[in-house]
Structure formats: C-alpha cells, structure tokens
Amino acid sequence: MQSRSPVSRTGRPRSATADAAILAATRQALVDLGWSKLTLGDVATRAGVAKTTLYRRWAGKNELVVDAVAELFDELELPDSGSLAADIEGVVLQFAAILARPEAKSGLMAVVAEATRDDALRERIRASVVDRQKRLVLEGRCRAQERGELPTEPDPEAGSRTADLIFDMVAGAVVHRTLVSAEPADEEWVRSFTRVLLQGLSG
Amino acid sequence: MQSRSPVSRTGRPRSATADAAILAATRQALVDLGWSKLTLGDVATRAGVAKTTLYRRWAGKNELVVDAVAELFDELELPDSGSLAADIEGVVLQFAAILARPEAKSGLMAVVAEATRDDALRERIRASVVDRQKRLVLEGRCRAQERGELPTEPDPEAGSRTADLIFDMVAGAVVHRTLVSAEPADEEWVRSFTRVLLQGLSG
Amino acid sequence: MQSRSPVSRTGRPRSATADAAILAATRQALVDLGWSKLTLGDVATRAGVAKTTLYRRWAGKNELVVDAVAELFDELELPDSGSLAADIEGVVLQFAAILARPEAKSGLMAVVAEATRDDALRERIRASVVDRQKRLVLEGRCRAQERGELPTEPDPEAGSRTADLIFDMVAGAVVHRTLVSAEPADEEWVRSFTRVLLQGLSG
Amino acid sequence: MQSRSPVSRTGRPRSATADAAILAATRQALVDLGWSKLTLGDVATRAGVAKTTLYRRWAGKNELVVDAVAELFDELELPDSGSLAADIEGVVLQFAAILARPEAKSGLMAVVAEATRDDALRERIRASVVDRQKRLVLEGRCRAQERGELPTEPDPEAGSRTADLIFDMVAGAVVHRTLVSAEPADEEWVRSFTRVLLQGLSG
DNA sequence: AGATAACCGAGACGGTACGTCTCGTCTTGAT
DNA sequence: ATCAAGACGAGACGTACCGTCTCGGTTATCT
Numbered sequence: 001m002q003s004r005s006p007v008s009r010t011g012r013p014r015s016a017t018a019d020a021a022i023l024a025a026t027r028q029a030l031v032d033l034g035w036s037k038l039t040l041g042d043v044a045t046r047a048g049v050a051k052t053t054l055y056r057r058w059a060g061k062n063e064l065v066v067d068a069v070a071e072l073f074d075e076l077e078l079p080d081s082g083s084l085a086a087d088i089e090g091v092v093l094q095f096a097a098i099l100a101r102p103e104a105k106s107g108l109m110a111v112v113a114e115a116t117r118d119d120a121l122r123e124r125i126r127a128s129v130v131d132r133q134k135r136l137v138l139e140g141r142c143r144a145q146e147r148g149e150l151p152t153e154p155d156p157e158a159g160s161r162t163a164d165l166i167f168d169m170v171a172g173a174v175v176h177r178t179l180v181s182a183e184p185a186d187e188e189w190v191r192s193f194t195r196v197l198l199q200g201l202s203g
Numbered sequence: 204m205q206s207r208s209p210v211s212r213t214g215r216p217r218s219a220t221a222d223a224a225i226l227a228a229t230r231q232a233l234v235d236l237g238w239s240k241l242t243l244g245d246v247a248t249r250a251g252v253a254k255t256t257l258y259r260r261w262a263g264k265n266e267l268v269v270d271a272v273a274e275l276f277d278e279l280e281l282p283d284s285g286s287l288a289a290d291i292e293g294v295v296l297q298f299a300a301i302l303a304r305p306e307a308k309s310g311l312m313a314v315v316a317e318a319t320r321d322d323a324l325r326e327r328i329r330a331s332v333v334d335r336q337k338r339l340v341l342e343g344r345c346r347a348q349e350r351g352e353l354p355t356e357p358d359p360e361a362g363s364r365t366a367d368l369i370f371d372m373v374a375g376a377v378v379h380r381t382l383v384s385a386e387p388a389d390e391e392w393v394r395s396f397t398r399v400l401l402q403g404l405s406g
Numbered sequence: 407m408q409s410r411s412p413v414s415r416t417g418r419p420r421s422a423t424a425d426a427a428i429l430a431a432t433r434q435a436l437v438d439l440g441w442s443k444l445t446l447g448d449v450a451t452r453a454g455v456a457k458t459t460l461y462r463r464w465a466g467k468n469e470l471v472v473d474a475v476a477e478l479f480d481e482l483e484l485p486d487s488g489s490l491a492a493d494i495e496g497v498v499l500q501f502a503a504i505l506a507r508p509e510a511k512s513g514l515m516a517v518v519a520e521a522t523r524d525d526a527l528r529e530r531i532r533a534s535v536v537d538r539q540k541r542l543v544l545e546g547r548c549r550a551q552e553r554g555e556l557p558t559e560p561d562p563e564a565g566s567r568t569a570d571l572i573f574d575m576v577a578g579a580v581v582h583r584t585l586v587s588a589e590p591a592d593e594e595w596v597r598s599f600t601r602v603l604l605q606g607l608s609g
Numbered sequence: 610m611q612s613r614s615p616v617s618r619t620g621r622p623r624s625a626t627a628d629a630a631i632l633a634a635t636r637q638a639l640v641d642l643g644w645s646k647l648t649l650g651d652v653a654t655r656a657g658v659a660k661t662t663l664y665r666r667w668a669g670k671n672e673l674v675v676d677a678v679a680e681l682f683d684e685l686e687l688p689d690s691g692s693l694a695a696d697i698e699g700v701v702l703q704f705a706a707i708l709a710r711p712e713a714k715s716g717l718m719a720v721v722a723e724a725t726r727d728d729a730l731r732e733r734i735r736a737s738v739v740d741r742q743k744r745l746v747l748e749g750r751c752r753a754q755e756r757g758e759l760p761t762e763p764d765p766e767a768g769s770r771t772a773d774l775i776f777d778m779v780a781g782a783v784v785h786r787t788l789v790s791a792e793p794a795d796e797e798w799v800r801s802f803t804r805v806l807l808q809g810l811s812g
Numbered sequence: 813a814g815a816t817a818a819c820c821g822a823g824a825c826g827g828t829a830c831g832t833c834t835c836g837t838c839t840t841g842a843t
Numbered sequence: 844a845t846c847a848a849g850a851c852g853a854g855a856c857g858t859a860c861c862g863t864c865t866c867g868g869t870t871a872t873c874t
Contacts, residue, residue, distance in 0.1 A: 011844020012843070018846095030329040034320040039834060050847045055836065102319070109316035112382055117237040122385055130383060165376075165395055168384055172375030179315055180333060181371055182325055192368055200403025214823030215865045221825090253826040319849070351868055417849030418839040424851090440726040445829055458850040461831070511725040518788055519718035522711070523643040528791055536789060571782075571801055574790055577780030585721055586739060587777055588731055598774055606809025620818025621870045627820095648860060659821045664862065 096185035299388035500593035705794035
C-alpha cells in the first residue's frame with residue numbers, strides 16, 4: 001500500500017473510501033481495457049475521483065496496478081484436506097483460478113515485465129504478491145512433516161532453498177500453462193502436475 | 204517474421220538489410236530503455252530507417268518485439284552429453300542464459316502480458332518462440348528413450364500431454380526464478396531443479 | 407476570437423497571455439515561412455506553448471490564421487480630411503499598407519481560398535475581417551452625405567446594395583493590384599483609382 | 610505549360626495523352642477535394658499515371674494547378690454586341706461564370722496566395738492567366754475607340770496604366786464579390802458594376 | 813537488327829507534419 | 844491539507860503526403 005504520513009493532524013484528511021474505489025476501478029479497467037490501454041485518467045474518472053487524488057497516493061501506473069492485483073491474492077488459502085497431494089492440488093487450483101481472471105492475467109505479467117528494470121517495483125511485487133503466497137508453501141510443508149508425509153529437514157537453509165525451488169516450480173508452471181500455453185490449468189492438469197512434483201520431492 | 208505478399212513483382216523491392224537493422228535496433232533499444240520506454244520512432248532512428256518503413260513491415264510494437272526476441276532463441280541447441288540429466292541441465296542453462304539477457308527479459312514478459320488480450324499476438328509468440336523450444340523437449344525424450352533412460356510411451360496423445368507438462372514446468376520454473384524471484388538460474392539451481400524434475404518423471 | 411464556454415467556473419483557467427503569444431507567433435511565422443510552410447507545431451514552439459494548448463483554442467490552421475490576421479485590420483480608421491476623395495484615398499492607402507505586409511498577404515488570400523470550401527470559415531472571415539471594414543464605407547458615405555458631397559439615398563436597401571458594391575470594388579481592386587498584379591498600391595495609383603470610383607458614383 | 614527540351618530525338622517520347630489526362634484529373638480533384646486536400650498521388654491515380662510521370666512534367670502542386678486552371682480561361686471571348694457597356698457586361702459575366710466553378714474558385718486563389726512568396730509562380734500565373742485576360746481589356750478599348758465611345762488616348766504609357774487599372778478593378782471586383790462576399794456576380798450586379806465603371810472612366 | 817536511351821507502372825524509401833492521446837504537474841475555488 | 848475540475852508543457856502515437864529512388868519493362872530513334 002502507498003506510504004502515509006504517520007502523523008498528519010492539520011488539513012482535510014484523505015478520503016478513506018477513495019482508496020478502495022480507485023483499486024476497484026483499476027481492476028475493472030484492467031478487465032475492460034487491459035494493461036496497455038489502461039490510463040490513470042480513465043481510472044480516476046471511473047473511481048469518481050480527480051487525477052490529482054490518484055497521484056497523491058500512488059507514484060504511477062505500475063504501483064497502482066500492483067496494489068490492485070495484490071488484493072486478488074488475499075483470498076488464497078491452504079486447504080486442510082488430509083493429504084499433502086490434496087492440499088497442493090487445492091491451493092494450485094485456487095491459484096490457477098485467480099490467474100484465469102482477466103484483471104490478474106493482464107496486470108500481473110505486465111508489472112512483472114516492468115519490474116525487470118525497476119528494482120523498487122520488483123520489491124513491491126515480492127512483498128505484496130509473492131511472499132504472501134510463499135507462506136502457503138511453508139505451511140504446507142510444515143503440515144506435511146507433522147503428518148509424516150515429508151521428512152523433517154535438518155538444515156534450515158537447505159529447507160529454504162527447497163521451498164524457493166518449489167515455489168518457482170509451482171507458480172512458474174501455472175503461469176506458463178495459463179499465459180503462454182494458453183491452456184486451462186484445470187483439475188486434470190493440476191493432478192498430473194502435482195503427481196510429478198511430489199514424486200520429484202520424495203526422492 | 205512479418206508476412207510477405209508471396210508474389211510481388213512490380214515496384215521497388217523492400218530493402219533486405221532494413222529488416223535486420225530494425226530487429227537489431229529493437230534489441231538494443233530493449234537493452235537501453237526497456238519495453239515501456241521503447242518507442243518505434245527511436246527504433247527507426249537507431250536503425251537508420253524512416254518510421255514509415257517500420258510500420259510498413261510490422262503492425263506495431265508488439266509484433267516487432269516478438270520478432271526481435273524470437274531470434275534470440277534460435278541459438279538454443281540440445282547438447283548430446285550422454286545422459287538425460289546432463290542434456291536437460293545443458294539446455295536449461297542455455298535457456299536461462301538467454302533469459303538473463305536484458306533484451307529478452309524486458310521484452311518477452313511484456314509481449315506475453317500483451318498477448319493475454321490479443322489472440323493473434325499469442326499465436327505469433329507460440330509460433331516464433333514456444334514451438335521452437337518445444338522441439339527440444341521432444342528430441343530430448345526421444346533420445347532418452349533410445350538410451351533406455353525413459354520408457355517408451357505407447358499412447359502418443361498421453362506422450363504429447365506429458366511433453367506439454369514438461370515444457371510448462373521447465374520454462375515456467377526458469378522464467379519465474381529469473382524474473383519474479385529475480386535470482387540467477389545458475390548451475391546449482393539448475394541441478395536441483397533437474398533432479399526434482401527427473402525424479403518426478405521417473406515414476 | 408475563439409468561442410469560449412460562457413460560464414466555466416471550475417478548473418484551472420486558460421492562460422490569458424497564451425492567446426496573445428500564439429497570435430503574435432502566428433503572424434511572425436507567416437512572415438518567416440508563409441502560409442503553406444507554417445506548421446502549428448512551429449507556432450506552438452515560437453509561442454512557448456504546447457501544441458495541445460493551441461489545439462484546445464483553435465480548430466486548425468485556418469481558424470488560427472484568420473484570427474491572427476484579423477487583428478491587423480483593427481488599426482484601420484477613417485480619416486476626417488474634409489473631402490470625400492481625401493477620406494477615401496486615406497483609408498484605401500491604409501488598407502493597401504496593411505495588405506503590403508507579408509503576414510497579411512500570405513495569410514489572407516490563403517484563408518479566403520480555403521473558405522471557398524468551408525462555410526464556417528467564410529463566416530469567420532466575414533465577421534472578423536470584412537464586416538469590420540465595411541463600417542468604414544458606411545461611415546464615409548454618411549459623412550459625405552452630411553457634407554453634401556453625395557445625395558441622400560432614399561431607399562435603404564438600394565443603399566445597402568451600393569455599399570456592398572463599393573466595398574467589393576475597393577477591396578477587390580486593392581487586393582488584385584497588390585497580390586495578382588504585384589504592383590504597389592501607392593499614392594499615385596490610389597489617386598487614379600479614387601478618381602474613377604468617385605466619378606462613377608457621382609452619376 | 611511545362612518546359613520541354615526543344616531538341617530530343619532519341620528515347621521514348623512522352624505520352625501525349627498523359628498531359629491532358631493529368632490536367633483533367635487535377636481539375637476534377639479540385640472539384641472533389643479542394644486545393645488543400647488535393648494530393649499529387651491522388652491526381653496521378655485519377656489520371657491512371659505513375660507519380661513519377663507527373664513529377665517529370667511539373668515541379669509541384671502549384672505549377673500543376675496553375676496549368677490546370679489556366680485552361681479554364683481559354684474560353685473567355687470578347688463579345689461584339691455593339692456597345693461598350695454590353696461588351697463589358699458580357700465579358701464580365703463570362704469571367705464570373707468561370708470563377709463560380711469550384712475548380713477555379715478553389716484553385717485560383719490558392720495559387721495566388723502561394724505566389725505571394727514565390728516570384729516564379731507569380732510570373733507563371735501572370736503569363737498563363739492574367740495576360741490572357743488583359744488582351745480583352747485592350748481589345749475592348751480599341752473597339753470602343755473605333756466606335757467613338759471612348760476618346761483616343763494620345764499617351765501610350767498613360768493608356769497602359771489605365772488599362773492596368775481597369776483590369777485590377779474588373780477582376781478584383783468580380784473576385785471579391787464571388788469569393789469574399791460570396792454573393793453571385795449575376796446580371797444585375799454586373800450591370801450595376803459596369804455602370805459605375807464606365808461612368809468613372811468617361812470623365 | 814540491335815543498341816541506346818528516355819519513358820512508363822509500381823511501389824518502397826527517408827522525411828516531415830499532422831491531429832490525438834496520455835503523462836505527470838500546476839492552478840483555480842470550494843470543502 | 845485535501846478535493847474536483849481542468850488547463851498546462853511534454854512527447855509518442857500511427858497516418859498521410861512529400862519528392863526521390865529503384866525496380867522490370869516498353870517504346871522510340873540511331874546506328
């Protein structure tokens with residue numbers, strides 16, 4: 001979220017509703033127009049807000065879209081379905097469902113592309129989007145270890161590296177399937193993918 | 204590459220050198236400026252060509268960048284190192300090396316993002332970039348089957364589905380590692396990834 | 407002058423100085439470049455103004471030049487030299503002097519030519535340029551009638567027709583002499599012309 | 610007309626029909642589009658001719674239009690109706706009829722405007738258009754002198770000056786009436802005008 | 813008969829200006 | 844201090860013509 005002056009006593013306070021309206025308008029504009037045709041002027045109009053209000057809160061299109069898209073991932077939750085395979089399948093399906101939505105598709109890859117040349121933006125993405133998902137991997141592994149489905153990893157650094165690898169494999173495969181191959185990441189595909197992944201990790 | 208009228212006998216022929224100059228200029232502009240700050244006017248200037256010449260050959264920025272980036276992947280080759288694992292490691296490393304180049308990073312994800320709302324563009328990407336890489340998966344598997352490292356798949360359709368899955372997993376993981384996690388896909392990472400992948404496929 | 411929304415209270419008001427700067431820059435560009443080589447981008451640059459500011463106020467080159475040239479004719483004044491002939495000679499000489507200036511020459515005929523296919527433009531010319539001059543004919547005749555140099559016209563419609571005829575003859579002759587024959591409408595020529603005109607009207 | 614190499618024996622000769630086709634196409638384009646929207650590429654297409662053919666014969670739009678419009682005035686003829694007044698009325702009406710045609714209106718004033726900054730163009734207009742009409746004034750005066758309607762002018766230079774003045778007055782008034790006032794130069798107007806002119810010259 | 817040379821169509825070329833669009837900032841009066 | 848409104852300087856967009864050039868091919872005259 002945009003930075004706020006922690007203490008600001010005097011003057012008219014910022015409209016609280018404006019933030020939500022702007023982010024919602026941004027998502028709708030992503031649906032209607034896609035990233036490249038989305039303009040901040042249009043978002044401001046949709047939100048019933050002046051352009052200045054928008055620029056007071058966000059530095060630009062990139063930051064705004066990151067925040068707008070990040071909210072979509074808040075609903076991700078690790079299901080507790082009894083087996084590691086089922087848990088993974090569940091969370092991957094949720095992830096795929098979010099990525100199938102046009103506001104996520106169109107916006108997420110674009111900001112990732114922008115982030116290749118903007119370190120601050122990449123950090124914002126990592127903080128707002130990636131790390132929020134990564135907890136799912138950690139939680140899932142922890143739960144699986146409690147169940148005895150996975151061995152306890154003695155070396156914490158190696159464990160972190162493995163978690164990162166898993167995350168790259170899961171997120172990468174779903175994204176590639178959805179955006180590049182343009183095929184649905186449906187139940188059947190997710191089941192195949194999960195089988196390969198778990199088999200690969202069991203070794 | 205842009206479509207050409209198959210027979211066009213009359214009139215001055217299009218300059219053969221202009222194409223190469225434009226694509227090279229596009230790649231350099233991607234390095235210098237990145238996708239979002241790249242302008243076709245600037246590319247034309249760099250290539251020593253008029254803007255009209257550029258628009259005569261490509262419909263817009265997206266198509267031009269796809270062609271410019273696609274050429275980068277022509278150098279990909281499947282090494283014949285004796286074992287499936289080494290072959291995969293070799294080609295994944297090559298792929299990672301290309302993706303590490305700024306002109307690929309900045310351009311590829313951006314056109315993929317654009318392609319979420321443009322079917323023709325997605326087809327162009329698939330034809331120019333994706334399918335050219337997919338042959339590597341097929342070749343690699345074929346070779347591994349000859350060596351006896353992989354069982355012969357009796358059902359060709361299931362084999363195709365598996366190849367697609369492998370491709371999504373490989374390309375997706377490398378892309379995600381490189382662009383989103385922003386960590387190098389170095390030898391160590393590739394070795395870990397390959398181990399998981401092969402173990403997963405061996406079941 | 408360009409039409410303004412009669413009441414527009416909100417928002418930043420249009421810069422008052424920009425108008426004058428643009429019209430002056432237009433006249434200077436007419437002097438330097440002539441009508442056909444005058445570009446709105448160049449005018450904007452000369453005026454120290456963005457192109458959008460210019461297009462916000464005028465629909466195009468034609469309207470802009472009409473306004474720029476019209477201001478030149480504001481300085482026309484009917485001299486009160488005691489005799490009708492001298493009055494006419496005086497005002498015709500003033501008119502000729504304005505037409506001799508390159509910004510008037512180059513711009514006026516061009517917009518008249520454009521106006522042959524643009525009714526709104528013709529009306530703008532008539533309102534901004536022609537009618538402002540026509541008052542001189544009416545004033546001059548009125549004054550001459552008071553002096554007894556011209557008979558009082560009983561039929562007002564016939565009087566109007568005669569005024570129009572006089573105006574076409576005066577303006578047309580000076581314009582043709584200046585622009586087509588490309589000879590100076592100097593004192594000698596004006597005296598000859600006035601003699602013929604007055605003799606013709608005295609009948 | 611465009612200059613031709615006086616002696617050129619070898620090589621394929623220029624197409625004789627092309628000239629006429631181009632000039633006719635130019636006039637039609639003036640009718641359809643007006644001066645400012647007329648393009649040489651379009652004229653070439655209309656004439657069924659390549660752009661190069663057109664540029665080989667004319668230096669540019671201005672010269673082409675002068676030639677195209679000049680042909681319109683070739684049909685002007687001094688009627689021999691017995692009285693000077695009737696002769697003048699007849700020729701002025703003819704002149705007005707030509708000026709009323711859209712290809713003349715739109716083209717003539719535009720090239721005159723261009724000629725304010727192009728001496729060669731002004732000479733071309735004078736040679737092709739103006740001088741061809743001026744003979745009518747001289748012929749008319751000569752005939753009137755034979756009839757005894759006008760006194761014989763002893764000083765040839767003064768006679769030339771008067772002829773120029775007459776020409777400026779006639780052409781100027783008709784042009785101004787037609788293009789600026791945008792009223793028809795019909796029989797009634799021509800009669801009024803002629804009365805004033807002759808009365809003015811009789812003194 | 814063949815060579816030579818200017819012509820022709822077509823259309824690509826390097827330029828330039830167009831008029832529009834969006835950017836991010838600034839200037840109003842009002843809250 | 845913030846708000847809606849909207850003008851502002853800046854600069855890229857994709858298009859249209861400009862006048863030139865480069866093709867393959869077509870007439871003509873001159874050996």
